[in-house]
Amino acid sequence: MGGNRADAKFTAKGLAARARIIEHAAELIYTQGVHGTSNEALRKASGVSGSQLTHYFPDKESLVLAVIEWQTQNILTAHAGSSFAGFDTIGALREWAAFFLTHERVCQEGCTLGSLAAEIVKGDLDVRDRLAADFDRWKDVLRAGLDRMREHGRLRGDADPARLANLLLAAMQGGMLLAQIAHDVTPLRDALTAAIDHVQSFEPTQAPPSA
């Protein structure tokens, strides 16, 4: 990067280098796991020197936290995209499931965030609070959509958005783990299909009044 390294992280070049490291670290961790990702492999993949790497990420914890944040942001950005139409119809939930079911690496590597979380949650890295907050953010997107569905009369009043959001996210996470272990998408497809069927079972038997 040249110049005063202590200030480099505040320059555009510094930010770009940091982002490049995170992106390559995320890819290596998604493929090989946190324990399978060495500093050497990361230096080679990202093209930064050892001292640059240490400058931006003095320890593995800071790097893993940055990758967690990056993966969370990717997930939330995807959820905020127009493809899921505000997450407040059954059709949007089916689109959401299809998005993950057609992600070609799900059966090899699982969830970009969940597989990372599961690998290290028992380890020494102090990342559990960060993971808990980020999974809450993910769940809140689902819950907010279910809340709107109920407000708009698309779900009956006895639907519990908090419970249904936990069902959807757990079916996603457990289904991805089972698909990853089996190298077969069926457990994930079954779990998401049935979970959304359950949400759909709360549709009113009569169409909601047009407001």
Place this chain on the structure above:
Amino acid sequence: MGGNRADAKFTAKGLAARARIIEHAAELIYTQGVHGTSNEALRKASGVSGSQLTHYFPDKESLVLAVIEWQTQNILTAHAGSSFAGFDTIGALREWAAFFLTHERVCQEGCTLGSLAAEIVKGDLDVRDRLAADFDRWKDVLRAGLDRMREHGRLRGDADPARLANLLLAAMQGGMLLAQIAHDVTPLRDALTAAIDHVQSFEPTQAPPSA
């Protein structure tokens, strides 16, 4: 153990030593993770020497495979117990959920098998086939119960036992991961309650004919 070490694994004492190592390894791995479990910690916990440990388990893969088998057997034994009444009523499924929900370590350590699987599935140990087969055995217990429920008319013909078994197991696995990350059982309770509610939605509206 004394005597001819090469034959020790065939003696009762040898089998007992091997079993003691597995039990302590399972406990250490459940608490600390595979990566957090050193040979030294295992030797101290189980009271065996380094050479004994190497004798029974020449490498980490053989030890981890033995722990996977041990945890699977514990799970299947629990499922075969009388508490779940053959797994073929909604009440039995509620008992099953309650069994895991009241397991005091779920919110700290997750599933005894799933948390181990998730930690190492991306790693170098050649254990994925074993894990896939063992999760299939677990799912088959659930599926067999759902099959019987349908045969006995407790579920309608349009219930899909394979899909519902995947939902139940995914809700369990995903719920346990989320509970472990949050240190809160709510995601697991919500996911299992809603998944079993979904199974229950396939009950016939009229009582099945008494046969």
